[in-house]
Amino acid sequence: AQSVTQLGSHVSVSEGALVLLRCNYSSSVPPYLFWYVQYPNQGLQLLLKYTTGATLVKGINGFEAEFKKSETSFHLTKPSAHMSDAAEYFCAVTLDTGRRALTFGSGTRLQVQP
Amino acid sequence: DVKVTQSSRYLVKRTGEKVFLECVQDMDHENMFWYRQDPGLGLRLIYFSYDVKMKEKGDIPEGYSVSREKKERFSLILESASTNQTSMYLCASLTGDHTGELFFGEGSRLTVL
Numbered sequence: 001a002q003s004v005t006q007l008g009s010h011v012s013v014s015e016g017a018l019v020l021l022r023c024n025y026s027s028s029v030p031p032y033l034f035w036y037v038q039y040p041n042q043g044l045q046l047l048l049k050y051t052t053g054a055t056l057v058k059g060i061n062g063f064e065a066e067f068k069k070s071e072t073s074f075h076l077t078k079p080s081a082h083m084s085d086a087a088e089y090f091c092a093v094t095l096d097t098g099r100r101a102l103t104f105g106s107g108t109r110l111q112v113q114p
Numbered sequence: 115d116v117k118v119t120q121s122s123r124y125l126v127k128r129t130g131e132k133v134f135l136e137c138v139q140d141m142d143h144e145n146m147f148w149y150r151q152d153p154g155l156g157l158r159l160i161y162f163s164y165d166v167k168m169k170e171k172g173d174i175p176e177g178y179s180v181s182r183e184k185k186e187r188f189s190l191i192l193e194s195a196s197t198n199q200t201s202m203y204l205c206a207s208l209t210g211d212h213t214g215e216l217f218f219g220e221g222s223r224l225t226v227l
Contacts, residue, residue, distance in 0.1 A: 009154060032214045043118070043204055043218035044157075051213050090156060094214045101147050101172065101208075102216055106156040 002027045002093050006105035014113050019063075019078040021108045023091030026072065033074040034092040034102060035065055044090060050074065061085070086112045117141075120205050120219035127226050133192040135222050137205030145208035146188035147172075147216065148180065150201045157204065163188055195226045 007022040025031055032051050036044040048059025055067040061084075065076045074091060088109045092102040121136040139146065145164045149157040159172030163182040177199060181189040188207075192199055202223050206216040 006156075034214070036218075041221075043220045044206075044216075045218070046215055049213060049215060101149075101159050101162050101206075102214065103159075104149075104157040106154055 002031060002095055002103050004091050004093050004103055004105040006089075006091050006108050008108055009106065010109045010111065012111040012113060013081045015083055016080050019076070019081045019085065019110065021076040021089050021091075021110065023065075023074045023076065023105060024072055025074060025091075025093045027093060027095060029095060030069070031093045031095055033065075033067060034094075035059065035063070035074075035076050036090045036092060036104075038088045038090065038107075040087075047076070047089070081110075081112045083112050083114065086110055118205055118207055118217050118219040120203075120222045122222050123220060125222060125224050127195050127224065129196060129226060131195050131226075133195050133224065133226075135190040135192075135203055135205075135224070137188045137190070137219055138186050139188075139207040139217070140186065141207065141209075141217070142185065143207035143210060143217075144185070146182065147206045147208070148178075148188070148190045149204045149206065150174065151204055151221070152201050160190065160203075192224075195224075197226050200224060200226045 003026045005024045034049045035047040048057045050067045058064045091105040118139045147162040148160040161180040163169045179191045205219040209215045
């Protein structure tokens with residue numbers, strides 16, 4: 001079975017500060033990993049994904065994440081927060097890209113203070 | 115761009131009413147999903163479908179059913195709505211490139227009184 005844990009349901013940073021959102025997964029085999037973002041009253045959109053190959057993945061809006069197998073982690077980072085980054089972020093995992101749905105974490109709400 | 119359209123953004127229903135939530139995708143994707151989103155619980159899978167007229171239960175199917183009569187359309191049905199089904203419902207379709215990426219609709223916020 002696969003699962004995802006997101007540490008911290010709320011994270012607050014100052015504008016211009018580093019953003020770090022934590023995600024740990026549990027999987028018996030190498031998973032595919034995703035970060036999605038949800039702006040208020042909208043659906044989810046993909047930020048980035050790790051499938052195979054390079055473990056440092058770059059996504060949209062300056063975000064990136066690193067797959068660390070030894071730590072079973074896939075933390076999301078951004079060097080400098082912008083007010084527009086305020087949203088809810090979801091980490092997700094799947095072992096079967098062909099059919100089965102993603103398993104999502106409980107989400108982290110990011111606040112950016114001016 | 116892939117477009118997943120949920121017909122109703124906001125609905126208010128009464129306990130015991132039958133509720134239909136409609137979802138249409140325009141990318142000829144085979145796999146479609148219904149999730150429920152609640153604060154602190156993330157997204158939980160209700161049902162999914164991998165082909166027309168095919169469906170499989172997700173993690174929380176109780177109180178729900180689905181219909182997939184055409185490839186592009188996947189409907190979620192609440193036969194007799196209850197207050198604990200007040201939630202945000204998200205429809206998604208799965209890319210066919212085997213990367214596991216889901217494309218989501220804007221969501222349907224259902225309130226059951």
